[in-house]
Amino acid sequence: MRKISGKEVRTLITLIKGQRINLSKQYPEIDKLKIDISWKLKAPQHSNFYEIDLSAFMINQDAVIPEEGYFIFYNNPLSSDHSLAMSKVVPAAENQELFLNLAGVSPEIEKVTFILTIHDAEIRKQNFSHFENISLTIWDEESKEELLSFAIDGFEQETAFELGNVYRKEGSWRFNPIGRGYNRGLQEFLDIYHPAAAAETPYKEEKECETERPMISKLDLLKKKVDIIIERKALQKIRARVGVVLDISGSMRRLYKEGIVQNVMGRLLALATRFDDDGILDVWIYDNSFSRLPSVSERDFPNYVEREILKNTGVSKFTANNEPPVMRDVLNKYIKEENSSLPVYLIFINDGGIKKAKKNQDSVANVLIDSSKEPIFWQFAGIGDGNFDVLRKLDDLDGRYADNAGFFHIPDIEKETDEELYEKLLHEFPRWMAEAREKKILAR
Template identity: 35%
Template sequence: MRDLQLLKGQKVDITKGNGVRDIKILLRWDTDHNGISVDAAAFLLSAQNRCERDEDFIFYGNPESRDGTVTHAAAGKNVESLSISLSGIPEQYARIAVTLTIYEGEQQNLRMKELSGLQLLLMDRKNGEELYRFDYGADLSDETAVVAGELYRHQGEWKFSAVGSGFDGGLAALCKNYGLEVEQETDSEAAATAELAERVGLVEKADKVEKVDRVDRGDKVEKGEKAEKAENVLPQTASAVPVNVLSSIDLRKKIVGYTLVKKQLTDVKARVGIVLDITGSMRNLYSSGVVQEVVERILAVASLMDDNGSLDVWVYDTEFSRLPPVTQQDLGSYVFTHIMNNDSIHKFGRNNEPPVMEDVIQKYTREEKETTPVFIIFINDGGVVKPTKKVIMAASPLPIFWQFVGIGDSDFEVLKQLDTMGGRLVDNANFIHLDRIEEVSDEQLYDQLLNEFPQWLKAAKAKRIL
């Protein structure tokens, strides 16, 4: 009987003598670290062990090779897959390196020792038979990337080598090793994030302000004019800003698109809403422009998932207000116009979550009753009242998923209990803590926001909620 378990350094035949032509590789891992983001990828390599074109790097941002023989997909929580048609791989490719990396591991001081249960499963796609498995990573510590294994040609057949070798320097180091030219990071979403950071007005300095097309945000900047002061870039003011808001949204939509591919959500449509805490402790985040940027970042999600491309908005303290939806066209001064400069909104009081949550339920299940799922992102900086749990429990039979985002340094005692709270038809809520949301990259933010949504969709369909 053939031993399925491989040891590090072992080499085995894949195609020779057994008729296997199409395979699937599953890469699995476990972690107790909520903030870590892990990505699988494949490098299609020439005989010189080089990735000759950027298109030969297959990952969730480029999920299919040009000829369709190699595809990447998310396959569940903490598992990603690579499907490979070995018989169709062009002759120019001699090897395929299968890798796992921690996103921004070096920057965030996240290492391979944060992961456990690292496993590679190699399966026959035709019949689902498991061919081999490789448990690795026990010897990894401070690395941020690992080459799990390699497929390679040998005398006209394909073999597999169990590698399990770690890399310092993350994805950038891997790309450099395989001949791809990089600056700081190489994957497409990181490049988009870097470009966005250069262009978003909140971080631009006055001496970097360039000529921009006409932007209407109260005052108007004609093409060719320059802003005179850095203060003018703050989005909570009604003055013109030296940034094309639609361009920054387009960049963020691109990153959301990559995340939807990774989470297998590209065909999912959902009504998207945001609930914003406007209690007293949030005052500085509104005045500094952080909330305006949060709205923009979430609008990018709604732009791709919601049929009408708009984001429904609520704010609350002891009272709540349901606001007009935000779109790309009116994003520029939304927080200033509809919240800060709106005297009808009760602001900077204490927390009281249940009333605003009940209004969310009212809108989507009675006023606008549809079969489309609802994805609510609930921003809060602490002090959530305990009856919130009762509303979540009562709402579990409804087509609404609540993604709570805790910002700041509160203990979030109530929200932390959501994952273990019993008595619900399905687990309809998730909580993530982002101490300084303005410092979290877009890629990491979208990855965490959408992490539990696919599991809820599956459970809700099984219970006929959707």
């Protein structure tokens, strides 16, 4: 014990990797723990560009989670037995907390392991070498006293860390400071502790047996992030057909070749599964001409861009861009070929270069005016550092029956977090839904 301001408090124990401690013996009267995980970036890195995820796996004697409720992360913050809770995620924060009641842990749970990962690390070219340190500190939740701490530094190319675990042995709870790095992110631990999770894809090629547990995949995690934004905007009951138009002009070449477009499509597919009753995303690409591609679902999403675009010799790619023809085909599909009472939410991704139309030429403005009485909302997303003057003026476009388009700009899509992207994608859609119902474009 030590004294602070005349009061006796416990001595903080500083652990090193592998230095296990018997919690039940060292602190026999303590059951409720606060586990604080903190991290610090090196200068000049900026926390807004890094999406750090804390998670915990509550593992049984077979070394797997017994059910989904024992995988704790931002959208499942409370375990099935209510013994482990996670604090609310604060964007750009450099710490997060877990609260563990040892007395309440289900008898089937033998170990609770704590994981820190960088979301989309490979795509964003991020790893823990950009960090100075990671610290795990355990507190007595009731007395607010620090009990022990464990620090990790000396990082290389790791994208995930198993920080440590609390485990049962011979009737006692113990803590093991691990500090082991991995290079496959969260998927590494899904493979280890949740065998039903697919290693690289959100589905299995072979037929799954009926008794197999549901899989957790990267796409499943994205869906849960979408759900947070949908609930925040009260869009839970919305059903809509969802499509995406992708710019494939010459300046987009790198984004296609390096897998950035495939990654973006995964983020959009997660949104489509929440709006579209068929769980599909309709797809167009365009440069000087356009192609209407096969719609994509979870089952055929893996390698979609490589298979349907890059290796498809029948589609035009990497020339100059021309928007009106592909926009007319979008209207042709949804308004003429497949007319429906459901609204259409169309995401249009462009990296700049839309030219102001000459006299008697079709234009983006003409298409928007012509479709302003139809149940279709155009969400334009400008990416990169191109010229978006035409798109920026959409909100002031005269001649429309309803304001049927929105625009936002993302300088670097690789650094945009999922939450930021979904927030921007769904910012103006609710307003259009309300106006479309008011003007009887949509049924109330």
